[in-house]
Amino acid sequence: MSLSNAKLLELYRKMLLVRSMEETHGKLLQEGKIQLMGHFGTGQEAVAIGVTGPLRPEDILFGTHRGVGEFIGKGMTPKDIWLEYLGKKAGPCRGKGTLHLADRKLNIPGLVSSLGADFSMAVGTALASKMRRTDQVTLYYVGEGTCNQADAHPSMCMAALWKLPVVFAVCTNQFCELSYMCDHYPTDDVAPRAAGYGIPYEVVDGQDIAVTYEATERAVAHARRGQGPFLVEYKTFRMATHFTGDPGHYVNPEEREQWAARDPIDLCRKKLLEAAVITADADQKLRAEVQAEVDGAVREGFAAADPTVEDLFEDLYSGKGVL
Amino acid sequence: MARTLNFMQAINEAIAEEMRRDPSVFVLGEDVRVSPFGQTAGLVEEFGEERILNTPIAENAITGAAMGAAMNGMRPILELMFCDFSMLAMDQICNHLGQWRYITGGQYPLPLTIRTAVGAGMRMAYGHSQSLESQFIQAPGLILVEPSTPYDAKGLLKSAIRSDDPVVVFEHKKLIFGGVEGEVPEEDYTVPFGQAVVRKQGQDATVVAFGFMGYEALNAAQELAQDNIAIEIIDPRSIVPLDKDTIFESVEKTGRLIIVEEGRLRGGLGAEIAALACGDYFSLLKAPVQRVAAPMIPIPGSPVLEDLYLPNKDSIVRAVRRVC
Numbered sequence: 001m002s003l004s005n006a007k008l009l010e011l012y013r014k015m016l017l018v019r020s021m022e023e024t025h026g027k028l029l030q031e032g033k034i035q036l037m038g039h040f041g042t043g044q045e046a047v048a049i050g051v052t053g054p055l056r057p058e059d060i061l062f063g064t065h066r067g068v069g070e071f072i073g074k075g076m077t078p079k080d081i082w083l084e085y086l087g088k089k090a091g092p093c094r095g096k097g098t099l100h101l102a103d104r105k106l107n108i109p110g111l112v113s114s115l116g117a118d119f120s121m122a123v124g125t126a127l128a129s130k131m132r133r134t135d136q137v138t139l140y141y142v143g144e145g146t147c148n149q150a151d152a153h154p155s156m157c158m159a160a161l162w163k164l165p166v167v168f169a170v171c172t173n174q175f176c177e178l179s180y181m182c183d184h185y186p187t188d189d190v191a192p193r194a195a196g197y198g199i200p201y202e203v204v205d206g207q208d209i210a211v212t213y214e215a216t217e218r219a220v221a222h223a224r225r226g227q228g229p230f231l232v233e234y235k236t237f238r239m240a241t242h243f244t245g246d247p248g249h250y251v252n253p254e255e256r257e258q259w260a261a262r263d264p265i266d267l268c269r270k271k272l273l274e275a276a277v278i279t280a281d282a283d284q285k286l287r288a289e290v291q292a293e294v295d296g297a298v299r300e301g302f303a304a305a306d307p308t309v310e311d312l313f314e315d316l317y318s319g320k321g322v323l
Numbered sequence: 324m325a326r327t328l329n330f331m332q333a334i335n336e337a338i339a340e341e342m343r344r345d346p347s348v349f350v351l352g353e354d355v356r357v358s359p360f361g362q363t364a365g366l367v368e369e370f371g372e373e374r375i376l377n378t379p380i381a382e383n384a385i386t387g388a389a390m391g392a393a394m395n396g397m398r399p400i401l402e403l404m405f406c407d408f409s410m411l412a413m414d415q416i417c418n419h420l421g422q423w424r425y426i427t428g429g430q431y432p433l434p435l436t437i438r439t440a441v442g443a444g445m446r447m448a449y450g451h452s453q454s455l456e457s458q459f460i461q462a463p464g465l466i467l468v469e470p471s472t473p474y475d476a477k478g479l480l481k482s483a484i485r486s487d488d489p490v491v492v493f494e495h496k497k498l499i500f501g502g503v504e505g506e507v508p509e510e511d512y513t514v515p516f517g518q519a520v521v522r523k524q525g526q527d528a529t530v531v532a533f534g535f536m537g538y539e540a541l542n543a544a545q546e547l548a549q550d551n552i553a554i555e556i557i558d559p560r561s562i563v564p565l566d567k568d569t570i571f572e573s574v575e576k577t578g579r580l581i582i583v584e585e586g587r588l589r590g591g592l593g594a595e596i597a598a599l600a601c602g603d604y605f606s607l608l609k610a611p612v613q614r615v616a617a618p619m620i621p622i623p624g625s626p627v628l629e630d631l632y633l634p635n636k637d638s639i640v641r642a643v644r645r646v647c
């Protein structure tokens with residue numbers, strides 16, 4: 001394992017942060033304190049944190065609607081996320097994006113509403129990286145359902161044709177909205193589609209953070225070396241329902257239990273305890289500290305100023321005033 | 324010093340000059356190296372294949388790719404050959420492109436220029452002839468321009484390329500193929516957005532004519548002059564932002580307003596300007612506003628039917644006569 005203990009601990013903390021962020025979101029909804037629906041990535045933390053872990057600050061990330069994992073992974077703070085989620089003026093998108101998180105200082109250009117519209121945008125950011133002679137890589141994080149959008153194909157085609165530094169990171173969580181993947185795919189894997197464009201690919205376990213991290217690291221290195229795109233498919237399971245209003249009657253409970261036994265956070269904790277990187281006490285303290293950070297962010301978010309009517313017409317055009 | 328250039332040369336020159344001036348400017352689109360209509364012909368020799376980039380045939384995806392490049396430091400000029408094809412990219416254009424800057428709180432302006440060809444009369448039938456400008460006016464965050472002379476084609480395109488906002492430039496096929504000529508200065512210049520020009524002065528009625536329709540209006544003016552009706556012809560040049568001042572200063576003088584567009588009537592550019600007139604400028608009007616536009620039917624393939632479909636000099640004359 002090339003992943004150092006220190007790195008593993010750092011990734012573990014991020015996974016805890018993601019879980020705590022989403023649980024807190026769910027709680028606030030239940031308590032009627034917010035209306036913002038959530039699409040949580042419970043059980044997929046090792047993918048979201050594993051795909052973003054190897055990225056450099058200058059690398060570009062396109063994330064998904066499913067929770068905050070990759071956004072935390074790329075460095076967004078709970079505070080910035082809550083400021084934005086609560087629609088506050090001090091949010092990175094000044095409260096205009098809310099669930100559609102973007103953060104320029106972290107090279108997160110935004111989150112689309114129509115699934116897959118960003119497939120080609122990721123090709124474009126990678127094209128610009130190449131044209132500008134940078135060694136920046138774009139990571140396009142996407143669900144398997146979205147890979148059926150038509151644009152997936154010309155996007156992979158352009159990426160391969162122009163040998164662009166882009167990694168397609170496909171999170172196969174078994175569900176596409178309210179149905180199983182098998183309703184959407186005649187195959188078990190999405191990844192072999194890449195071969196049609198001469199793009200190399202790997203299919204890996206999405207529950208083990210060391211595996212997801214290292215597979216991504218290889219793919220990113222390939223892209224950064226100028227060898228063109230790479231696709232990695234991570235196999236995981238969506239423990240949450242599609243969104244907070246979905247009771248999830250269609251989920252097979254036995255299958256869910258099987259996957260729950262391989263919860264990515266539990267697996268990682270076990271590894272850290274076995275390797276004596278942390279003690280059980282230190283783990284308790286860490287979790288409390290993470291929850292306190294999230295609670296603090298929520299408090300600060302609620303206390304922050306709302307945008308005003310003057311902000312309504314701002315940011316549409318680069319010039320001042322309404323057209 | 325000015326020389327005479329045709330419409331196509333003016334576009335080509337604007338792109339070449341901006342590419343020389345700014346290394347972040349590049350062209351992408353389907354077959355832009357050879358150039359289906361000729362606007363980007365020859366550029367690949369000077370700028371190379373990296374900056375004159377042929378793409379797969381996938382309008383929505385290449386628009387998204389251009390947007391991504393704009394998010395990351397480039398200033399792409401995207402060609403969507405026929406405006407009809409831009410409908411395949413409407414998700415990117417209407418749902419994302421114009422709104423990106425806003426929803427990212429100003430963090431991600433998208434300096435992207437989209438060039439696309441409008442216009443019927445070339446016998447290209449229903450799917451290669453439409454003037455779909457009005458499909459774009461509901462989308463916030465876009466700048467929309469439509470030049471009608473080589474001078475404006477070059478000057479507006481330069482403004483578009485330098486703009487930090489996304490701009491759609493509508494180029495009329497009759498102007499591209501028809502070789503309309505005009506004086507264009509040697510030295511660098513731009514035409515600002517939101518500035519209309521008065522193409523002909525007159526005191527009896529204000530005719531706002533978009534793009535190629537300006538030429539039909541000039542022909543109509545000649546015929547109407549025989550009856551001593553002097554129309555004032557305004558070429559808005561920009562659809563968004565619209566130069567309301569120039570339009571309604573003219574209406575203040577004439578009291579009559581006729582809006583002419585090649586696109587279809589329902590919910591068209593004319594509807595928008597008529598609504599403005601009925602609201603903020605109602606007291607200036609001495610007669611009902613007239614709209615000249617295409618009927619709500621597909622563009623027929625038959626040359627005879629196509630000519631009947633198209634708004635032209637005669638329909639403008641009829642509209643002016645209704646109110647003068």
Ligand SMILES: Cc1ncc(C[n+]2csc(CCOP(=O)(O)OP(=O)(O)O)c2C)c(N)n1
Binds near residue numbers: 143
């Ligand atoms: C163009 C478009 N169609 C449909 C939707 C509605 N929708 C939102 S999430 C989703 C499922 C996506 O599945 P997948 O890509 O596998 O991601 P997951 O939700 O499993 O994380 C759908 C259909 C949408 N947002 N955009």
